[in-house]
Amino acid sequence: MTYYSEETHGPHEIFELGDYELESGATLPSARLAYKVHGTLNEDRSNAILFPHMWSGTPKAMEMFLGEDRPLDPSRYFIILPGQFANGFSSSPSNTPPPLDGGNFPNVTIGDDVRAQHRLVTERYGIERLELVLGWSMGAEQTYEWAVRYPDMVKRALPFAGTAKTTPHDYLWVRAHENALKSDPAWDGGHYRDQADVRDGLRRHAELWSVMGLCPNFYKVEAWRGLGFTSLDDFVTRFWEAYFAPMDPNNLIWMGWKWRHGDVSLHTGGDLAAALERITARTLVVAFSGDMFFPPEDLMAEQRLIRNSQFRIVDSLWAHFAMFCLGQTDREQIDACIRDLLKEPA
């Protein structure tokens, strides 16, 4: 399995968590969090930014937002791109030895990720406050979890296209794409030998993403032509199927479970308003137009419960995938969100 290699995703640093107790009560022995850093932590440790990644991604996916002429400038900020459990580099179904390998891997939660990231930030780097925590989709879930769980540590929070509490519709959607993978007899309860054996499941799964991952208007105007695809099927095959084909089905399924159980109100006995009230960070909630599973109204409903917050819509044909910056103005709009929030006092 060469996909989860440094050749493909660049070098990672490893933070050893030891025997890590999960929120479920299970223990993940010799757990590890793989991560990347860019820039230099200043002396008073006041220039750190944390940027967790999305479902199906790795820290590399967020590097496209870093650069000298970009709002996340490593010559100014110390930028930590933490991994998460089940991403293939941190402890995951695909890289954990028996007896917790593959289908035997325990369920992990957003809280498990964020507690591990917190240890990295505090124990390895001695950071007490983060200038900004930002993330897209599952990265937004982690951003919310940070802002609710460690409010004093998060000066600014920037969740893009994600929720503090998974909506029931998203719960159904994520379970459906997990089940598309599981539908392949080769998946075998997660006990396949080679991820490529689950190719039919991976294709069915990609097909669902082609339906829900973008929006009707994207397909109507054939926005895929701008990327050189020659037909609808060409796009489905060489974009969606190709994206998922090399990935590990269990990793996707275990990240999916984590996604659909994301819920900051677990900190407040189910009271979402009370949980979001804990947030002291200056917060910018960003929705992507046409997002089929994080519609702007759902995100705005949460934003209204956050005291020091604003709401913005990034307008893109790419819907939930605006973060890929494949549309003409997507990067510009997203950069502006980051730049504007960093400018605000906090």
Next chain:
Amino acid sequence: MTYYSEETHGPHEIFELGDYELESGATLPSARLAYKVHGTLNEDRSNAILFPHMWSGTPKAMEMFLGEDRPLDPSRYFIILPGQFANGFSSSPSNTPPPLDGGNFPNVTIGDDVRAQHRLVTERYGIERLELVLGWSMGAEQTYEWAVRYPDMVKRALPFAGTAKTTPHDYLWVRAHENALKSDPAWDGGHYRDQADVRDGLRRHAELWSVMGLCPNFYKVEAWRGLGFTSLDDFVTRFWEAYFAPMDPNNLIWMGWKWRHGDVSLHTGGDLAAALERITARTLVVAFSGDMFFPPEDLMAEQRLIRNSQFRIVDSLWAHFAMFCLGQTDREQIDACIRDLLKEPA
């Protein structure tokens, strides 16, 4: 297989089409169109209404809109509820003898349905003009096909939540739910012995409908509680899974193929505007709010190309399934569409 029985769906009349040549060039031997009628055709044959049904349905599904105190009053109108190929009562994979049984059934089109319905209307009843053609979803596709193919016969057209030309996004969506059925090894290319053998495929298929068939807000406000369901999973199981469980997978797949290939612009060399320009019927295009696969803007884009037309949105939490009239004001709003259009001169 007792689902496709008169016990469940009431009595049908049968129109024998003989050896019926399909648009594909294939011939369906001894083809039949099953249908229902209500009311009495008046002497000058001027009181006929045609109300084709949706994908997965049968003529029975449309009977809920008929009644003495309803806009489709059988004491005034002669109402024909025609079937369509692959619905389980008309010629279908499930009821056709070898060699065209099950997975060997030929692909059928909306045009095939409408030509068969046209023969029923003209040959059996000698009707020259229809007061109204209306339909929901695939019934709307058939309504458009009628209005474009036989413009002189259609005085009024009322497509609810459906398109004249399937959008690329809907093409992907329908193919995905077809593939959910096909994903079950028991489907076996359509050559299973008993539809219940494909139960896993039927469940996966129902799961996709739970995601795309309703809208995020429906689930957010837990609208299913109003029908007595006790949890999200209870609703998924006893509403979605129960709805599809008794149906024949091949029938659903073949109707799906028909749905996603629906396109009135086949009459005009691919020019949708030219096709819709053929429509002389007074037309009311109705969208359902929150419809995940027929968003109001897609329907309005077509309506704008129809000369004598209006556009209306039925506001319902039930999104595409507003036509089930399970929301408080759904029936009232839908009745008003029918009533208002029938009042207009045409």
